[in-house]
Structures are given as C-alpha cells and as structure tokens.
Amino acid sequence: MTTGSDTEPDRAPGPSPDPAPVPAPGTSGTVVEDTHDEVPGQATGQTPGQAGQTPGQAASRYDAEATLRLGGGTAAPRPEPGAAPVPGQGPDPGAGRAAAPEAALRFEGVHKRFPNGTTALADVHLSVAPGEFVAVVGPSGCGKSTLLRLASRLDTPTAGTVHVGGTSLGYVFQDPTLLPWRRVLANVELPAELTGVGRAERRARAREALRLVGLEGAERQLPRELSGGMRMRVSLARALMTRPDVFLFDEPFGALDEITRMRLQEELQRILSEQRFAGLFITHSVIEATFLASRVVVMTARPGRVVAAFDVPFPHPRPPELRYDPAFARIAGEVSAALRDGAGEPAVQGGSPQ
Numbered sequence: 001m002t003t004g005s006d007t008e009p010d011r012a013p014g015p016s017p018d019p020a021p022v023p024a025p026g027t028s029g030t031v032v033e034d035t036h037d038e039v040p041g042q043a044t045g046q047t048p049g050q051a052g053q054t055p056g057q058a059a060s061r062y063d064a065e066a067t068l069r070l071g072g073g074t075a076a077p078r079p080e081p082g083a084a085p086v087p088g089q090g091p092d093p094g095a096g097r098a099a100a101p102e103a104a105l106r107f108e109g110v111h112k113r114f115p116n117g118t119t120a121l122a123d124v125h126l127s128v129a130p131g132e133f134v135a136v137v138g139p140s141g142c143g144k145s146t147l148l149r150l151a152s153r154l155d156t157p158t159a160g161t162v163h164v165g166g167t168s169l170g171y172v173f174q175d176p177t178l179l180p181w182r183r184v185l186a187n188v189e190l191p192a193e194l195t196g197v198g199r200a201e202r203r204a205r206a207r208e209a210l211r212l213v214g215l216e217g218a219e220r221q222l223p224r225e226l227s228g229g230m231r232m233r234v235s236l237a238r239a240l241m242t243r244p245d246v247f248l249f250d251e252p253f254g255a256l257d258e259i260t261r262m263r264l265q266e267e268l269q270r271i272l273s274e275q276r277f278a279g280l281f282i283t284h285s286v287i288e289a290t291f292l293a294s295r296v297v298v299m300t301a302r303p304g305r306v307v308a309a310f311d312v313p314f315p316h317p318r319p320p321e322l323r324y325d326p327a328f329a330r331i332a333g334e335v336s337a338a339l340r341d342g343a344g345e346p347a348v349q350g351g352s353p354q
C-alpha cells in the first residue's frame, strides 16, 4: 500500500443518482445486471487517454482484449495475403534450455510478417514458466506489442507456434481504457459481469482486487476523478478479476511520473508475490525491468528476436532500496549494454533466453 496524492482518496463521492438502467455500450449479448454504478447520459464521455474513441469502441476493445479467457493450447500460423514463406532459422544462438512442456507461455520459432510486408518478429523463442515474471526490453518498433498480441490470440503468427498453458489471461495496456461512465467498482467488476458471475460474488472479487491495488475507498469515483496512477491501478484491478494464470503488460507505467511509477512497481511485485501468476512485462525502462522480473529478455531492432537474457536472482517482494544495490546495478548495466548492442549481431549473455 502506498500513500500520496495519487493513491486512495479520503472519501468516495456522495451517493450517485439513481439512474435508469443503461446497457453498457459494446456489450451486446451480455446481461448487465447492475447499472447503478454507471452515470446516465455520460456514455459519450471520454477519459483523457481515449480521445477519438467512442464508448462502443472502448467497450468492445475492452471486451476483446481485457477479458480474454483462453482454453489453453497453441496458436497455429495463419497464411496472410502477400506473406512470403519465412525460412526456418532455428533457435537463437545460445537458447540452449529445452522448452519446458509445462510452460505458462511459450513462443517457438515465431515469425510475424504483416500484409504490408513489414516483418515484425523473426524466429522468436521465449518461454515463461508458471509463476515466472519475465520482462522484455527492446528498441521501439522491434515487435514487443506484437508479441503480446500473439500471446493473447488477437493476432496469429506467420510461422512458428505460440502456446498458452493457462486458462485465463490478463492484459494491461499503457492506456487504462476505463469506461468513463462507470464508477471504479463497476469498471473493475466488468470482466466478471461479462462472464456471468453473480452480483454478490463479482462485487466481493472487485473489492478484493481494489484492495490489492491499494484503492479501497475509491469504489464510487468516476475515472475522470482519478489521477493517472489511480486509473492504472483500476486497470490492474480489473485485469486481476480474471484471476489470470498469465498476465501480459504492455508498458503499463510508461505514461506515469517517476515516483508513481516506482510505487506501482513495488505494488505490482507485492501483488505478484500474493497471486503467483506468470507475467510477461514489456517496458522501455531497464531499471523497471530489472526491479520487477526474475528474468529480463532483450530483443533486437526489427525484425525483433531475442538476443540476450539475464537472470535477476533477488527474491520477491523486493525492497525499494534494491534499485541502489551494487549487485542490482551490475545486472541493470549488463541489460543496458545488451540493449545498446541490440542492433548488432545476436549474442547471448547471462541466462538463457528461453
């Protein structure tokens, strides 16, 4: 739990008016049992990060991306118009560790070429064990977000396989994508609502998720009444509602100020030590990657591939002061050096990319 201006408010706003039931836009086919935490007439409102996005788009994006429930299994490549066959290149040099069959998430020889001819990923091998938290750093445009989209089945590889071992997947974006007309509690409840969980249970789960992210007391606030850090906490809480076996993070803290960002890193790893999900965390911050992850993977410039991996052996939860520890700084320095060399020839340093 943290304190400060971006955390729990002293009080929630007063009782909401008693709105007529308004189905959540973009949730057609879904029974919305309780709409008392939505604000009538605000369904066209936007949060600062949602300019140009209609509520329907926001809701359907959320529906598609943040409440993914997977059956487990392996995504097969889908032939794409104009996609040339990609020759097999074998695993990255030094990727010696055999892929564990029980991996929570595994990319094997994954290529991704878009119809416009852009090859985003080339022969990516990476696996994440159950309960393992892996961070990925790499130059802008090297295919990090593409990797997550493949893991979440929002897209398919051109070649290779993506295996997701768990049954439930959480996805957190840089933009919190909250529904602006719904109060905090109702935003967090949404995944359970969409999957038909009864009101009492989903409410209890949402309150527990809000407790985990340090937002007790903010249940009745609207997204626009929250700071950026609070909105990101709500987004985290909402993703926790799926009780994910695998958690994907796409630069979730990138837009936050340094202090808020460090607090959220500390809270995330506390949550991690309570929940034990497998995580794949994309970031541009080497310090953030090293602080959070048990392994940091480095990708090359596009087409992205894994060229180095570094084990980070400090136990979780990690104290904030660890960031100033010489042993921590040494690992972060090695990651930085590999990142700088990322445009050059693949070379494996430290642990195995897989």
Ligand SMILES: Nc1ncnc2c1ncn2[C@@H]1O[C@H](COP(=O)(O)OP(=O)(O)OP(=O)(O)O)[C@@H](O)[C@H]1O
Pocket: 114, 115, 116, 118, 119, 120, 138, 139, 140, 141, 142, 143, 144, 145, 146, 147, 302
């Ligand atoms: N739908 C698409 N069609 C064509 N090209 C795409 C598509 N999506 C992504 N790309 C391209 O694929 C490459 C990888 O994109 P991606 O978004 O995965 O990069 P990234 O590593 O996440 O970058 P950043 O760090 O800036 O977020 C980029 O060159 C991008 O322009």
Ligand SMILES: [Mg+2]
Pocket: 144, 145, 146, 250
């Ligand atoms: Mg990206």
